[in-house]
Amino acid sequence: MNFFLVFQNKSFREEFSGGYLWAPKQNKFGQTFHHWNDMRNVSQGDVIFNSYNGQMVSVLIAKDDCKEHERPVGLDELDLWEKDGYMVEAEYINLVSPINYKDHMDSILQLQGEKYAPFNRAGRGNTGYLFRVTAELANFLFEIIERKNGHTKEQFFIHPITDKQVITEVEEGLDSTAVLDNTEKDLIIKARVGHSRFKNALLNKEMKCKICGVSDSRFLVASHIKPWSKSDNQERLDVNNGLLLCPNHDSLFDRGLISFNENGEILISPSLDEATKVFMNIHDFIQIQLTYQQQYYMEWHREKFFTFSLKTL
Ligand SMILES: [Zn+2]
Known part of the structure; x- marks a missing residue:
């Protein structure tokens, strides 16, 4: 399992409501950056800490491996990036008490790695989108989250399932019984998918x-x-x-x-x-x-x- 930190300042609201992370492949001059390319290293179950205005306001769990995906419609209005990009579907777990990175910066700087680390020596966030988080830094952040919000580390080590996986599971489960016709199957699948989305939406709200x-x-x-x-x-x-x-x-x-x-x-x-x-x-x-x-x-x-x-x- 890998850990990351994402700076979502401009795009947080759109990405949060869409339940994803997205980065372009290159800018309009054709340049690529590690903080965009690293999206390709995100796999299902990876944990991504976010930063929005200097605070961690949610923790994301990747629902699926990164895939190539055009810029989502939600980000069109911002019109900041090229169209080709990478997307990770993610479950956002909100923190009721956000965490100020500044309050813990000495420890963060000691625990973060040398390469592609999220913060510079002065304790400011590096310019860019996605950065790597060492296992040591992840453990430290999990401790603060538990102290302030009560979520245990294990709560983030889950594999939230995608809609596609729910459908596969239901279909495989139903095949063994093989008494339902397609309409009935369809109804059950719709119910299961709808219910997981429904719970996620409600969790984000309440x-x-x-x-x-x-x-x-x-x-x-x-x-x-x-x-x-x-x-x-x-x-x-x-x-x-x-x-x-x-x-x-x-x-x-x-x-x-x-x-x-x-x-x-x-x-x-x-x-x-x-x-x-x-x-x-x-x-x-x-x-x-x-x-x-x-x-x-x-x-x-x-x-x-x-x-x-x-x-x-
Ligand atoms: Zn109750």
């Missing part, structure tokens, strides 16, 4: 359980407010139709045993006894903030799901 604040992404569930089975395709992928919840709170919400009124105050099914409420970590005074768009879906959940479950008591 980052922790809406109710209790659990932030370890391994335990967070992207719950649909209006259930998947009742939603149309647009609603299924609409990030506003999502709540990020921990497993306990998801299981309550998904069964319609809790919901929220128009002020975001919790509604709890009377079928839950006091002990269950304590163990499941809910109480009558919980209130969450809902956007106007989330309210639309929550009304459905409340009226059709929560109230309905009351009637069947």
Whole structure:
């Protein structure tokens, strides 16, 4: 596994929302640079620390090996580079507390390598895009991230899977059963791909359980407010139709045993006894903030799901 640091100052917003890294092959004078060419060394599972205005605001994991790719549409407006380039699809993990590289510069300078290192001797970022990070520097950065944000190093050593891999997995899994026709297969594939994108989009937006604040992404569930089975395709992928919840709170919400009124105050099914409420970590005074768009879906959940479950008591 390799580690890198990318300076994303001009392109951060576009690359973040598109979920990728991109660099041109050469500038308009035909010159190439190691900080662009090094993109070719990024492989699936590699970790890339970013720098945006002097701070690490997210950590990226490469979803796939680098490939040749034209300048994405999102970067066209900036019109800074030539069209031919390299792209790495990446999962962005946001840091709630950004890390100031300056605060740790002495150690960083000691631990970074000699060749193609991100910072110069004066502690300023080198001019360019992608730089190499030694394993020693990566370990140091992981320690700071854990101290400030609670993410452990192991959380970044995952292999996020691409849409293509999800499709392959589903197809291989389905072949063994071989009872589904193509339409059904298609539906399942769409659901799986959509769901992984849906969770990523929601993670970037909310980052922790809406109710209790659990932030370890391994335990967070992207719950649909209006259930998947009742939603149309647009609603299924609409990030506003999502709540990020921990497993306990998801299981309550998904069964319609809790919901929220128009002020975001919790509604709890009377079928839950006091002990269950304590163990499941809910109480009558919980209130969450809902956007106007989330309210639309929550009304459905409340009226059709929560109230309905009351009637069947
Ligand atoms: Zn929770």
